[in-house]
Amino acid sequence: MADTFDLIILGSGPGGYVAAIRAAQLGLKTAIVERDNLGGICLNWGCIPTKALLRTSEIFHYMKNAANYGLSVEKPAFDLEKVIKRSRDVAKQLNQGVTGLMRKNKITVYFGDGKITAKGKLSVEKDGKTSELEAKNIIIATGARARDLPFAKADGQRIWTYRTAMTPPEMPTKLLVIGSGAIGIEFASFYNDMGAEVNVVEMLDRILPVEDVEISEFMTKALTKQGMKIRASTGVQKITASATGITAEIKAKDGTVTTEDYSHVIVAVGIVPNVENIGLEALGVEPDKRGHIKTDEFCRTNVEGIYAIGDVADGPWLAHKASHEGIIAAELIAGGHPHPMNRGNIPGCTYCHPQVASVGMTEAKAKEAGYKVKVGKFPFIGNGKAIALGEAEGFVKTVFDEATGELLGAHMVGAEVTELIQGYTIGRTLETTEAELIETVFPHPTLSEMMHESVLMAYGRVIHY
Template sequence: MAAKSFDMIVIGAGPGGYVAAIRGAQLGLNVAIVEREHMGGICLNWGCIPTKALLRSAEVFHLMHRAKEFGLKADGIGYDLDAVVQRSRGVAKQLSGGIGHLMKKNKITTFMGEATLPKKGTVSVKTDKGTEELTSKAIVLATGARARELPGLEADGDLVWTYKHALMPKRMPKKLLVIGSGAIGIEFASFFNTLGADTTVVEVMDRVLPVEDAEISAFAKKSFVKQGMKIMEKSTVKKLDRAKGKVTAHIEAGGKTETMEFDTVISAVGIVGNVENLGLEALGVKIDRTHVVTDEYCRTGVDGLYAIGDIAGAPWLAHKASHEGVMVAELIAGKHPHPIKPNSIAGCTYCHPQVASVGLTEAKAKEAGHEVKVGRFPFIGNGKAIALGEAEGMIKTVFDAKTGELLGAHMVGAEVTELIQGYVVGRSLETTEGELMETVFPHPTLSEMMHEAVLDAYGRALHI
């Protein structure tokens, strides 16, 4: 069978791959995309989107319990876990189907199957009907990543879960252990804790949400503990003894090991890139700790082969993958895009309270040799936050004392995942404190706190 030739072939249809394909098609390229499982990848099917749907249910449930505060009455409050999960799956399905529609609309040829790269410029796809041979001068790897499994802590889907099992729980955990307090771990801890699970989070680093600014981590931890979570920092789960209906975890902290019993364990200890069985090594692609090594333009060093998204390393965020996809499609089409600055990519965690940040933490800014000015503003000083009944939270800004450059912004509280973008735009426009101070923020909004946190860095806050 003759090989089919394309201007660009994308392997993987997650938020990196499908966006790369769309941008390529917009630029007039003849594009093929290969996907082995679900259009939309992990993000739409097993990650960002369905978890947000679950967390929204938990948030509404939490608010129902607070009805009295708002002068409302709600009796017999309860939940149906199956219905909560069903809603989440429905949301995922709707969006996943939408991706198929976008491929058709943009005249992108879709192949459902397993891809390998037998030689440079060639992709072999094993489909239900046999093997298709595709050729192109430009191939984009967007194969994503999967949950990291630690020896002895492997998931079994019954007592020990990965994020996939946690998204479609067979039962409601009564006593839950979450291993890892990054975004995935803390979001599931937040969801199950809100629905009534007795939740313990174990984190190997010295604080929860270890990539966040230390003050924000401390604030979030206080909120989690207040909600009944048990947080164990600088702790390691050494092994799990599995028995019928229960798991005994051996947890080491400060040189001592204690055992604790749980009925469910969620392992969220990071991810590994999907780099196997593609034929990358034979092509001469450099792989470092399960991630493809690339330059700032996502080039692999093998002519015409690019890698984007999770497979190309941190930060492991869908929006980073999409942006890289656009950049690579533009490169392939002969344009001159700017490389992505990882420091200007925001991270968002949808636990309760939400956490969002961009740029350098205060500690990292000092480490990098900056003299800093730091501003803070609490939610309790904001009219909209009090009216919403969400007076717990804070916004923190970090500026370079000499130049006024906004080095970083860090937030914890209601809706901060929506607010952070204001600072992201500010950073991409290379804003200084002067412009931010002169910006008029609408009232009453939560965004006014962003203004106040800037003013506070310069001793000019008005409402504290």
Template structure:
């Protein structure tokens, strides 16, 4: 069979791949996408989207228990775990179907199968029907990443779960151990803890949510502990003894001593590794560093016409970073002059309860980089909308360069901060200083007013604090 020729071939259809394909098609390129499993990738099928659906169910459940505070009556409150999971799967399915529709609408050819790169800008695809070869001058790798497995802590789907097992939980854990307190670990801890699991989180670093500003981590930890979570920092799970049908004995090292604790379920969330295997990368001379493809600021791999975007190209491992890189590469291929992505303007969002969101430098990082800084804070308890919502626990923190007024970083914990953070991201993209932020009129009553007050506070001008 003759090779099929395209202008661009995208390998992987997650938020990096499908977006790159659509943008390339919009720019007049003939595009093919190769996908081995599900359109929409991990994010839509097994990550960002279904986890948010689960967390929404636990949030509503939590609010129902607080009905009395709002002058409402709700009695005999319970949940149906299979129905919660079914709703989450339905949301994922709807969005994955939407991706298929968008690719079709943009006349992108979809080839379902497993891809391998060949010399001469060719891609071999193993499909259900056999093997076919595609050729294109430009190839975009968007194969994503998967959960890291530590020796002895591997998921078995029964007693020890990966995020995939947790998303389709077959039972409600009574006593749950979550290993790792990054976004994935803390979101699942939050979900199961809210539904009543006795939850312990083990983090090897000196604090939970270790990439966040230390003050925000400490605030979040206080809230989690208040909700009944047990948090062990500077701790490591050394070994799991599994007794099928009974549970797991975890050997946890804390302060140089190993102690054992019993759990019926363990969720391992110890990071991710890039999907770089069996793609033929080594043969082509692509540089790989700790399971990630090494690229320049424009996602070029060093092999002419071969780009890598999203999780496979390294941190930050975020869907929105992948999508943005996809657009940038598609525009580069079409002869345009896009700007490289600035990692400091990519926000991180964690959808636990309370939510956590941040962009730019933490206070410690800003000091480390030699900045003289001004820091502003504003607590949720000083905001009318937060109190009316019944969400008075939270904090907005802003960090400015004392010399220039540049907004170096913003960090938040509390209700809906994953939506609020966007205001500061736009500010950073527009290279705003404290002066413009102070002059901006924020609507009242909104949570966003706290963003204004936090800026004012950095300059000793806060009105309500």
């Protein structure tokens, strides 16, 4: 006989396990199916362990620049094996935490390959044994994987995706990074700080292409100043790997093709949704043109009782978006009335050095949408805390609707902006205008004062610049 539940969740990443916990809180008998490790890619091979690596490179950067703080560090060095071990230990600790949360919330966990066999039915195969499950509702949270280039299949030796880049068999000496989204730039930043010679190639006309143009321009200059070679409007045509390195054919904007040698290459050109072999075709679950599962604002697919959340569905492909979708879906299934997903209020963060963070529309997108805008831009050099930290490079930019004072978007680059951005995210969720932000008291001395000053700048009231 099949094990029966109110809800089955296929995948235990930040979307799946959060959905399971919320469903259990709401009284639903819940099961979760995972083929690998609880916590999914984000916790085990993505968001968390990469931040552990980046913390190491940040400290190493400060060690190399200790003299700027009146300190002396002789011959700073690192042990790559220990750097990787720390990152893996962090991931292991959090994996164990998710395991504990499943027990605490009485969620049944099945390990194995899950497949939807019919409406409301799912089988799990593990070591030749099959478990049959039934539930009125199923949430697909199978995530995504790194996209390979057709001419550069990852080999784990010289051609890497993010997974190998987190547990490198050796330290690159000269590294080519293909793609300048968040993943590409984070690894470029890590390896550059750790001493590798880093080259970044981007097919589009600027790096971090989803960010505001001014952010992209600033980051190009900042990364170049750090020693990276940044090339936009440039593509890689061919990669040949050998035992000692790789050779890449790179085509510049003007059509010139050069042949260049590197020790390693990281391919960071996007993701592919994990939709294969989970039974979607038989049910008629509809994909979008990129192969991700189509959903509405409540995470419902075109098939009744089937939901999709996280990277397997539409973007932005971020862990916190997946978690929020999981809560929306769980609450709807439990008979609640959750707010629909508002993608315009999902913040994005890139944990490079300096950090990048944003929420809402860029200035260009706001103008394209027909808004007449007011824009404020306040530099880190005008903030006392930033100067005291020795982190005086960067700025905060805010974009408002001139007619209503609505905060349309906020964009930041500099120290700790991935923490600061949530203030503007809350503001957008509360439909805050410039009036409330201007009247808010910001603590001193903090980096957050720049958020206030940027708003004041937009309305001709800036104090410290």
